[in-house]
Amino acid sequence: MGTQENEQTGVTGRRMLLGAAVLGAGGAVLGLSGTARAGEARHGGGGLRSLPKPTIIGHRGASGYRPEHTLAAYQLALDMGADIVEAGDLVPTKDGHLVCRHEPEIGGTTDVADHPEFAGRKKTKLLDGVSTTGWFTEDFTLAELKTLRAIERIPANRPHNTLYNGRWEIPTFEEVLKWQDEQTRRRGKQVWIYPELKHPTYFRKLGLGLEERVAKVLHKHGKDRRNSPVILQSFEPTSIQRLNKLVDNPLVVLLSAANDRPWDFVETGDPRTVADLVKPSGLREIASYAQGIGPTLDLIIPKDAKGNLTTPTTLVADAHKVGLVLHPWTLRNENPFLPANFRKGTGADAYGDVFGAYKAYFATGIDGVFTDQPDTGVLAREDFVNG
Numbered sequence: 496m497g498t499q500e501n502e503q504t505g506v507t508g509r510r511m512l513l514g515a516a517v518l519g520a521g522g523a524v525l526g527l528s529g530t531a532r533a534g535e536a537r538h539g540g541g542g543l544r545s546l547p548k549p550t551i552i553g554h555r556g557a558s559g560y561r562p563e564h565t566l567a568a569y570q571l572a573l574d575m576g577a578d579i580v581e582a583g584d585l586v587p588t589k590d591g592h593l594v595c596r597h598e599p600e601i602g603g604t605t606d607v608a609d610h611p612e613f614a615g616r617k618k619t620k621l622l623d624g625v626s627t628t629g630w631f632t633e634d635f636t637l638a639e640l641k642t643l644r645a646i647e648r649i650p651a652n653r654p655h656n657t658l659y660n661g662r663w664e665i666p667t668f669e670e671v672l673k674w675q676d677e678q679t680r681r682r683g684k685q686v687w688i689y690p691e692l693k694h695p696t697y698f699r700k701l702g703l704g705l706e707e708r709v710a711k712v713l714h715k716h717g718k719d720r721r722n723s724p725v726i727l728q729s730f731e732p733t734s735i736q737r738l739n740k741l742v743d744n745p746l747v748v749l750l751s752a753a754n755d756r757p758w759d760f761v762e763t764g765d766p767r768t769v770a771d772l773v774k775p776s777g778l779r780e781i782a783s784y785a786q787g788i789g790p791t792l793d794l795i796i797p798k799d800a801k802g803n804l805t806t807p808t809t810l811v812a813d814a815h816k817v818g819l820v821l822h823p824w825t826l827r828n829e830n831p832f833l834p835a836n837f838r839k840g841t842g843a844d845a846y847g848d849v850f851g852a853y854k855a856y857f858a859t860g861i862d863g864v865f866t867d868q869p870d871t872g873v874l875a876r877e878d879f880v881n882g
């Protein structure tokens with residue numbers, strides 16, 4: 496749910512690492528010491544509202560430059576100055592471990608198709624009402640998944656990233672939490688993560704409920720508190736409600752297209768759509784169990800029939816009125832992912848005027864944004880903050 500890649504075609508040419516952002520990220524934060532600062536680092540300090548604004552969130556890591564949901568992609572996001580890393584989208588294995596993949600089907604993001612020993616695991620399943628063919632994490636043990644290696648999801652748009660195919664394994668959530676601590680120590684600065692629970696209703700019906708597993712692992716690592724540097728997100732409001740009873744972390748309800756109906760609503764017979772949830776009454780209800788929303792960018796500024804940005808909606812003001820922060824998704828540098836009026840040239844792989852797009856979205860008052868290229872996001876924020 497919620498991806499934009501499938502509708503895109505073309506190839507990516509430019510893949511510049513914007514030097515200032517990369518160099519600036521690590522150096523400035525070294526040297527933090529003392530008990531109070533150590534405590535702050537451990538617990539995330541002042542919580543969600545202590546984050547820089549607009550907050551730059553590394554979407555699946557720095558997935559514009561590395562195969563998504565690998566420790567290398569997460570690491571690069573930090574090196575580029577991301578304030579938070581989306582580590583990871585979480586799905587379970589057959590033996591109940593949580594691993595970082597965007598969806599249960601792993602044919603598009605791993606080399607599983609090249610493993611003859613797993614050829615018989617290829618299946619067609621109904622995933623939230625959509626017939627899906629491939630290999631599914633719930634049919635593999637963690638030990639089996641660890642024999643696979645990550646590959647680039649959208650090689651047509653990001654051919655340079657295929658250089659790294661086969662290099663990194665699928666991380667577990669436990670490994671991410673340890674990595675977070677190591678990175679926090681190494682950088683002298685609290686590292687934040689933003690895991691998403693994927694398809695919670697689907698997995699609960701398979702006997703692999705996600706929320707209890709996530710809560711248990713967070714509790715084990717002492718990261719289930721209000722000020723813990725871990726924000727949890729889901730497209731299913733009932734999953735966030737369930738989490739609200741299990742942990743004290745900041746919680747965010749993701750919102751896809753206005754006419755979509757969250758899958759848990761479909762299963763429980765709740766007739767509401769996203770359009771209902773973004774009304775003041777829907778937002779008030781969300782604010783009773785969550786601290787934020789993660790809307791698609793189109794809910795912030797709709798596009799016209801030609802794909803050009805139009806006039807912002809009142810969603811930012813309406814959400815802020817009930818105390819919710821907004822972290823929309825997803826800004827990407829490449830032309831096919833940008834509003835039509837910010838594309839440059841015709842190359843599907845070329846970068847468009849993404850700084851212009853950032854300026855338009857930041858002007859609406861959003862609190863942060865998910866991006867595949869955190870270095871660009873950090874520079875865009877500098878432009879915005881410095882006027």
Ligand code: G3P
Pocket residue numbers: 496497498554581584597691728749789824825865
């Ligand atoms: O979680 C924010 C954003 O990542 C939602 O979209 O589909 O990329 O998980 P998706």
Ligand code: CA
Pocket residue numbers: 581584691
């Ligand atoms: Ca996500």
